[in-house]
Amino acid sequence: MAFENIITTAFKTTYKDAINALLETTALTVPCQLNFNNTKSSECPNCYFNSVTKRSNGIYKVGGPQSFTNGVCPHCHGLGLKFDSATETVYLIPIWESRQFSKKYPVDIVDMLVQTVGKVSYIPSLNKATSIIIDTTLNSYMNNTYEKYDDPEPFGLGDTQYIINTWKKSG
Numbered sequence: 001m002a003f004e005n006i007i008t009t010a011f012k013t014t015y016k017d018a019i020n021a022l023l024e025t026t027a028l029t030v031p032c033q034l035n036f037n038n039t040k041s042s043e044c045p046n047c048y049f050n051s052v053t054k055r056s057n058g059i060y061k062v063g064g065p066q067s068f069t070n071g072v073c074p075h076c077h078g079l080g081l082k083f084d085s086a087t088e089t090v091y092l093i094p095i096w097e098s099r100q101f102s103k104k105y106p107v108d109i110v111d112m113l114v115q116t117v118g119k120v121s122y123i124p125s126l127n128k129a130t131s132i133i134i135d136t137t138l139n140s141y142m143n144n145t146y147e148k149y150d151d152p153e154p155f156g157l158g159d160t161q162y163i164i165n166t167w168k169k170s171g
């Protein structure tokens with residue numbers, strides 16, 4: 001077959017280097033904020049939880065990070081609980097142009113979609129995220145919040161993998 005040797009080791013290295021260069025935070029990536037459902041909570045480490053009132057009892061727990069005496073815990077603001085971090089910033093390449101998408105989507109929704117390309121190390125966070133703000137530097141100008149639309153697609157040649165996510169404009 002004539003095509004057998006087209007994808008050489010050198011080609012793979014070039015491809016990998018090119019994508020790695022693109023994914024450097026100073027290149028084409030933009031900061032994106034992943035939003036998680038922050039339903040997981042644990043008792044505040046700074047005060048005692050009152051299981052009857054379901055709130056902080058307002059007494060400092062010795063060893064906690066923010067000592068207080070006035071009755072309202074400054075660490076949980078009296079809630080008695082601390083929620084897991086609800087957001088994470090990652091650096092992704094947005095693909096706004098649907099002609100460049102990795103898959104075909106129905107014409108009636110394709111204009112509401114955007115794809116992002118990210119490093120494989122982001123996969124756990126991307127899987128956990130329910131929505132994303134693409135390019136947080138534009139936050140004050142426009143609402144770039146998108147919801148997860150399709151399953152993530154890994155791609156790459158050889159041992160190098162990246163992840164493509166598809167998001168749909170929310171609201």
Ligand SMILES: [Zn+2]
Nearest residue numbers: 044047073076
């Ligand atoms: Zn507290």
